[in-house]
Amino acid sequence: MPLPRRAFSRRSMLLGSLVGAAAAGAALGGGLTRPAVGTVPAATGLIDPALAGVHPRLILGTRVSLTELQRRAAAPAYAPFVTTLINYANGRAALPTITGNGDDNQWQSVYWALPELAMAYLITGNSTYSTKLRNWTLYVCDPTTRPQWGGENGGSMGNAAGLIGVSVAYDWCYDLFSPAERATIRDKLALQADRLIDQFGNTSVATDAYWKNDPQPNHRHFRVDGITAAAAAIHGDGAADSGESDDYRLEFARSQLRHVLNWISPDGSQHESITYAVYGNEHIIRAVDVFDGIGGGDLWAEPELPGMGSFKVDMSLPGFPAQFWYGDTDGSQYYFNPFLWRIAGKYGDGELQDFLHRLYTSGSAGATSFFYNAWNLLWFDDSLAATGLDDRPTTRLYSDLGIVASRSGWASTDVSLHVKAGVMGGRRLNQWRDRLGPNATYINVGHDHPDGGHFSMSFGGAVFGAYAPYGAYLTKQTNAIVAGADVGQAGERATGFTQPYADMRDRASIPAVSSLGADTIIAADVSGLYASPSTSGITRARRTIAFLDRQAAIVLDDVTAGTAKDIHSLFHSKGTVTDVTGGSDIAQTIGSSTVTARYLQSSPDSGATFSHAADTLAVLGTTWRSTVPSTTAAHFAAALVPQRSAADAATLASTTATGQLSADLARPGRIDTVAVASTTDGRGTLTVPGAQADARALVVRRASTSADPSVLTVVDAASAVVAGVSVAVQGGRRNLRLTVETSDLRITLAGVLPDDLPGADLVLGQLTPGAIDITVDGTVRHLTVGGDGKVTVTLTPADRHEVLVPRP
Numbered sequence: 001m002p003l004p005r006r007a008f009s010r011r012s013m014l015l016g017s018l019v020g021a022a023a024a025g026a027a028l029g030g031g032l033t034r035p036a037v038g039t040v041p042a043a044t045g046l047i048d049p050a051l052a053g054v055h056p057r058l059i060l061g062t063r064v065s066l067t068e069l070q071r072r073a074a075a076p077a078y079a080p081f082v083t084t085l086i087n088y089a090n091g092r093a094a095l096p097t098i099t100g101n102g103d104d105n106q107w108q109s110v111y112w113a114l115p116e117l118a119m120a121y122l123i124t125g126n127s128t129y130s131t132k133l134r135n136w137t138l139y140v141c142d143p144t145t146r147p148q149w150g151g152e153n154g155g156s157m158g159n160a161a162g163l164i165g166v167s168v169a170y171d172w173c174y175d176l177f178s179p180a181e182r183a184t185i186r187d188k189l190a191l192q193a194d195r196l197i198d199q200f201g202n203t204s205v206a207t208d209a210y211w212k213n214d215p216q217p218n219h220r221h222f223r224v225d226g227i228t229a230a231a232a233a234i235h236g237d238g239a240a241d242s243g244e245s246d247d248y249r250l251e252f253a254r255s256q257l258r259h260v261l262n263w264i265s266p267d268g269s270q271h272e273s274i275t276y277a278v279y280g281n282e283h284i285i286r287a288v289d290v291f292d293g294i295g296g297g298d299l300w301a302e303p304e305l306p307g308m309g310s311f312k313v314d315m316s317l318p319g320f321p322a323q324f325w326y327g328d329t330d331g332s333q334y335y336f337n338p339f340l341w342r343i344a345g346k347y348g349d350g351e352l353q354d355f356l357h358r359l360y361t362s363g364s365a366g367a368t369s370f371f372y373n374a375w376n377l378l379w380f381d382d383s384l385a386a387t388g389l390d391d392r393p394t395t396r397l398y399s400d401l402g403i404v405a406s407r408s409g410w411a412s413t414d415v416s417l418h419v420k421a422g423v424m425g426g427r428r429l430n431q432w433r434d435r436l437g438p439n440a441t442y443i444n445v446g447h448d449h450p451d452g453g454h455f456s457m458s459f460g461g462a463v464f465g466a467y468a469p470y471g472a473y474l475t476k477q478t479n480a481i482v483a484g485a486d487v488g489q490a491g492e493r494a495t496g497f498t499q500p501y502a503d504m505r506d507r508a509s510i511p512a513v514s515s516l517g518a519d520t521i522i523a524a525d526v527s528g529l530y531a532s533p534s535t536s537g538i539t540r541a542r543r544t545i546a547f548l549d550r551q552a553a554i555v556l557d558d559v560t561a562g563t564a565k566d567i568h569s570l571f572h573s574k575g576t577v578t579d580v581t582g583g584s585d586i587a588q589t590i591g592s593s594t595v596t597a598r599y600l601q602s603s604p605d606s607g608a609t610f611s612h613a614a615d616t617l618a619v620l621g622t623t624w625r626s627t628v629p630s631t632t633a634a635h636f637a638a639a640l641v642p643q644r645s646a647a648d649a650a651t652l653a654s655t656t657a658t659g660q661l662s663a664d665l666a667r668p669g670r671i672d673t674v675a676v677a678s679t680t681d682g683r684g685t686l687t688v689p690g691a692q693a694d695a696r697a698l699v700v701r702r703a704s705t706s707a708d709p710s711v712l713t714v715v716d717a718a719s720a721v722v723a724g725v726s727v728a729v730q731g732g733r734r735n736l737r738l739t740v741e742t743s744d745l746r747i748t749l750a751g752v753l754p755d756d757l758p759g760a761d762l763v764l765g766q767l768t769p770g771a772i773d774i775t776v777d778g779t780v781r782h783l784t785v786g787g788d789g790k791v792t793v794t795l796t797p798a799d800r801h802e803v804l805v806p807r808p
Contacts, residue, residue, distance in 0.1 A: 046250055048295030052236045055174035058167065058229060059286075062293030064378050066122075073123035077382035080360075082123065085373035089120035089129050095139050101148045107158035110140060111165035115374035118172040123377075130176050137169045138181060141188040152208045154195025157219055160226030163192055164286075167229035182237070190239035193230040193249055196223055200256070214443040215263040216429050218272060218280025224260060225283035228253040232290050254296055257287050261301040263432050268307020269401040271426040272447035273327030274315040278336045281308050285339040286375075300346060309343040309352040313389075314396045314405035316355070317458040319412025320362045324405065325456065325467040326420050328447035333359065333369035342379035350387030357386050358410070394550065395515035397754050401426045402452075402510055406520040408550035415459040415642060417547045421524035423504050424448040424491055430505040439502050446497030450489035451478040452508045452526030453543045457553060457640050460595035462588040464640060466572040466620045473498045476570060477617060480526075481543075481557060484565045487536040489529040501533050511682070512696055512716040512752045516737035516800075520547040521715050523696050525682065537561045542682055546674045546699050552650070554665050557636040558678045566627055567634035571599060574621035577612065582651055584612060584624070585643060596643040600652035601626045602663060603636050635678070637663035659684045666704065673700045683716060693720040695733075712738045716752045724766055724808050730792070731760035745807050750800040759797035765790045768808050775804040 051057050060069060072078045092113050098106050114136060121129035140146055140162060150158025170177070170185045177185065200223070203209040211219035231249035239246070261284070264270075270277030285308075288299045315324045316333070325331040337359070344352040359366045370376055395406040402422020408414040423430060424445045433443045449468055456465025456479065468477030475481075475488020482488045490507075491498050507528030514521040522545045530538035540560040547553050559567050575586035575597075583600035601610040605628045615623040628634035637654035647668050654663040662675035676697045677684035686693050688700050690709045696716035700709045712722045714736045719728040723740045727747060737748040751757060764774075767785045774781050774793060785791045795801050 045295055045297070046247060046254070047232070047235055051294055055170075055233075056172045057294055058171045058233055059289050059293050059378050060122075060172055063289065069122065069377065072377055072382070075382060078377060078380065080367070081370075081373045081376040081380070084367070085116055085377070086120055086124070088373065089116045089132075092117060092132055092136075094132065094135060096136055098140065098146065101146070102150055102158055102162075104150065104156060104158045104161070107150055107156075107161040107165075110136065111161035112372060114165035114169040115172075115372070118169055119374035119377060121173060121176075130173065133169055133173055134176055134181075137166055137177075137185060140166060141185045143184070143188060148195075149192050153199060153202070153205075154192065155199030155202070155208055155212075155223070157222050159192055159196050160222040163189060163196070163226035163230045167233040171233040183240075186234040186237050186239040189230040189234050190244070190249070193227050194244045196227055197244065197249065197252055209442075210444055210446065213441060214429060214432060215260045216265075216271065216425075216432075217444045218270075218276045218283075221260065221280040221283040221287075224253060224256045225287045228257065228287040228290050232294050232296070235294075250296065253287070254291060254299075257284075257291070257299060260284060261288075261299060261304060263428060264304050265398075265400040265426055265428050266304055266307065267398045267400050268304060268309070268311040269398040269403060269426065270311070271327065271401055271424065271429060271445065273329035274312070274323045275329035275332070275334050276327065276447060277308070277311065278334050282336045282339040282375075284308075285342055289342060289379075306343060306347045306349065309340055309347075309349060310396070311398060312337075312340055313352060313355045313392075314398070315403075315418070316359070317463065318407060318410060318414040318416050319461055320359045320366055321412070321461045322458075322463065324403070324418040324420075325463070326403070326418075326451060326454065327449060328470045330470070331463070331467075333365060335369055335371040337369045338372055338375040338379050341376065341381065345379070345381035345384050348384060350385055351389055351392050353384050354386035354388050355410075358389075393515070395513070395520045395754075397510065397513050399510070399753075400428050402508055402524075404510060404513055404520075404522050406515065406522075406547050406550060412461055413459065415457065415551050417455065417457050417520070417545070417550070417553055419453075419455045419510075419522050419524060419545055421452050421508050421510050421526050421543070423452075423507050423529070424450070424498065425500070425504060427505070433500070434505065439500075443500050445491070445500050445504075448491070448498050449473055449478065450475045450492040450498070450529065451480060452489055452529040453480040453524060453541065454478040455545060455553075455555070457597065457642075459597075459642055460593065461590035462575075462595040462597075464573045464575070464586060464588075464597045464599070466574055469617065469619045471497075472617065477572075477620060479571045481530075481538065481541050481559055482568050482570060483530075483536040483538050483561060486568065486570075488534065489526070489536070490531065490534040492534075507531065510753075512735070513754060514713060514715045514735040514737075514750070515754070516713060516735055516748050516750055517711065517739070518549045519699060519713055520550060521545070521697055521699060521713060522547070523676075523682070523715060537563055537565055538567070542676070544674070544676045544697050546672070546697075548665070548672050548699070548701075552641040552648075552665065553639065554652075554663055554672065554674045555636075555638040555640070556654075556661055556663060556674060556676050557634070557638075558661055558676060559634045559636070561632050561634075564630045564632050566629050567631060569626040569634075569636040569638065571624040571638065572615060572620040572622065573597075573599070573624075574619075577622050583610075583639075584622075586622075598639070598641045598643050598648070598650055599624060600639040600641070600650065600665075601636075602638070602652045602654040603628060603634070604654045604656045604661070605631065605633075605635055635661045637661075639663075639665050641665070641667075657687070660686055662686075662688060669704055671702055671704050673702075674698070675700075683718075691720070691722040694718040695720065708740070710740050712736075712740075714738070721766075725805065726765035728763040728765065729760045730763055734760055740807075743807060744804050747803040747805065748800060749795065749803065757797040757799070759795065761795055762793045762803060763790055764793060764805055766808060767791060767805075772806060774806075777801055777803075 117133040149162040150156035407416035476486040512523040
């Protein structure tokens with residue numbers, strides 16, 4: 001007997017498939033452990049029933065009322081946005097340029113122009129803007145002349161861009177269109193949204209599947225935003241059903257958005273580049289804001305979304321001329337920053353608000369980076385006070401991508417250092433790749449570069465430490481280690497976008513970061529990036545960078561190889577080069593000023609050579625090469641020192657001892673020594689004049705006329721000895737900073753990584769037996785030193801502790 005036919009909706013099929021997938025996942029065996037899912041607040045209703053037939057509703061009219069918009073349009077704080085908005089709207093042509101079905105760039109122009117024209121009309125009432133808006137909208141929605149938007153069978157970025165722009169025009173300026181015109185527009189929006197929805201699961205065309213497999217590429221975020229805007233704009237308005245219901249479109253958009261929010265980087269970083277982070281994150285924030293406004297649920301995922309703001313701040317260089325260059329980027333501040341106002345307003349982040357104010361007023365490039373002024377009027381909240389950046393930490397670790405950002409401050413005269421030592425795609429994306437089994441799913445890392453260990457320094461508007469341009473995917477085009485004929489890390493390609501390779505997870509790490517006192521010390525291990533499929537033969541690549549006073553950097557590289565070969569440490573930079581003892585002065589012209597840094601090269605290894613020459617890629621400027629020939633173990637030291645006065649004149653020397661590599665940076669009146677363990681596990685006994693430690697790295701500062709250290713910083717330490725006092729850590733390893741004062745030793749204690757809670761106790765030794773007063777976090781403790789000269793100081797878990805102990 002045949003089964004009876006019954007009606008069903010595509011929406012019920014979607015929800016059923018989601019439930020089924022969850023059930024199947026729960027039943028997976030084989031020891032597979034799923035990574036934790038990101039925290040996304042539970043969704044409630046799909047759309048507020050009170051919005052039926054009501055427009056506008058896409059942020060405007062819901063979260064920001066029309067009355068509030070008029071207030072903003074007249075408020076002084078918004079005046080620059082209004083002026084720029086009107087200028088752009090005035091410059092828009094009578095009709096868009098669309099050739100055939102249009103390409104991505106042509107449709108992005110539609111997406112940029114229609115919100116501008118709509119907003120210009122709403123705040124001025126000027127028919128010039130309403131006429132342009134009507135003409136543009138009806139032109140692109142004509143089903144006869146424009147049967148398709150973009151390519152890829154409806155799956156293109158062009159289609160997504162068209163959906164956003166036309167949805168805004170339809171919703172914000174609903175009353176400008178006749179009933180017949182509205183029907184034409186919403187039917188076209190429904191059709192194009194359905195075509196895009198259909199392409200989410202179509203991976204049969206390999207060249208069109210670049211955005212469909214994983215949740216992190218910026219291209220996917222475009223598409224989710226497009227469907228969200230269209231589905232929310234036309235819901236309940238009676239669009240012709242091309243096979244999908246209003247509810248299904250909106251539910252599909254929300255489920256896709258939740259999927260993205262569950263799997264983006266938890267710290268706000270983005271593996272494709274900071275440029276692509278801005279390019280894609282704008283769409284995530286707009287989609288979340290739309291759902292928030294229409295009653296589709298609170299999707300403000302934490303810490304992912306506030307992290308986007310922090311990441312933007314920390315990737316920007318002092319004075320905000322550019323951003324840290326990694327991945328496919330041009331290093332500029334780019335054009336899509338208005339969404340960051342919304343993050344600041346949502347989370348009451350006065351520091352982010354202050355940064356955005358500074359960026360916007362930093363010059364023409366800063367203002368241009370907030371290009372799309374319709375969104376500035378909706379997302380900037382003038383009631384949020386900018387609280388300044390003075391209290392913001394100057395060193396941040398973004399562990400998902402393996403980036404450390406450190407700086408002396410936020411002015412153009414300050415100095416920043418950025419270091420990247422992570423896996424392609426970042427940790428979170430590799431967890432997603434492995435969620436059904438190791439290497440089970442394709443992920444898009446086409447914009448990632450094989451750049452583990454890359455670093456750069458910036459001050460005075462100049463960047464020292466150039467990086468590979470868009471489309472150049474070789475390790476030798478970054479500031480990193482290579483071997484033989486410049487063979488680098490796994491994944492490098494001479495042509496074409498980078499592709500994922502097997503077992504990318506856990507190949508690189510930053511095991512320790514210390515930002516105690518005025519110095520930042522970063523330990524990076526990128527050894528795994530040189531394993532197969534790389535043919536470099538490198539078996540160990542550990543880089544330690546000491547950012548002294550957050551002004552000058554010493555870089556130590558400990559490298560081994562399975563068989564003897566030439567090993568090279570590379571550094572690239574633009575600028576005019578003048579040779580000095582042990583290196584070069586690099587001068588860059590910034591405006592009417594000359595900004596100079598000194599790059600020094602050293603190695604204690606026999607036969608080491610040092611050279612520099614113009615790189616074959618002009619964007620890299622000059623390439624400095626330190627080489628240890630035909631070896632299985634190479635040790636390199638380098639320094640990058642801003643040259644502002646005679647006090648900055650520097651020289652560099654390096655030495656090795658059993659299990660240790662060290663370097664001395666000498667400047668007038670001071671010497672800084674950095675030592676790192678070159679043992680198998682990267683930890684060991686380190687000895688320098690006047691100090692000793694069991695640690696991963698140490699930094700000693702002393703006057704050039706004295707053999708006694710004034711400051712000892714110890715990273716990932718079990719113990720240290722300086723100024724006649726021994727300090728041992730009980731309960732785990734910690735970062736320590738020991739400052740030698742006239743009669744006391746000041747000990748600052750923190751976790752090995754920024755998120756660690758240093759609950760370990762300290763055992764102080766080599767003290768005089770008897771009563772002793774030790775100050776812990778400002779409170780005096782009356783303790784007794786035992787006959788063995790030791791006393792234990794108990795500490796509760798906290799961010800950091802400070803202990804003051806009298807010197808014997």
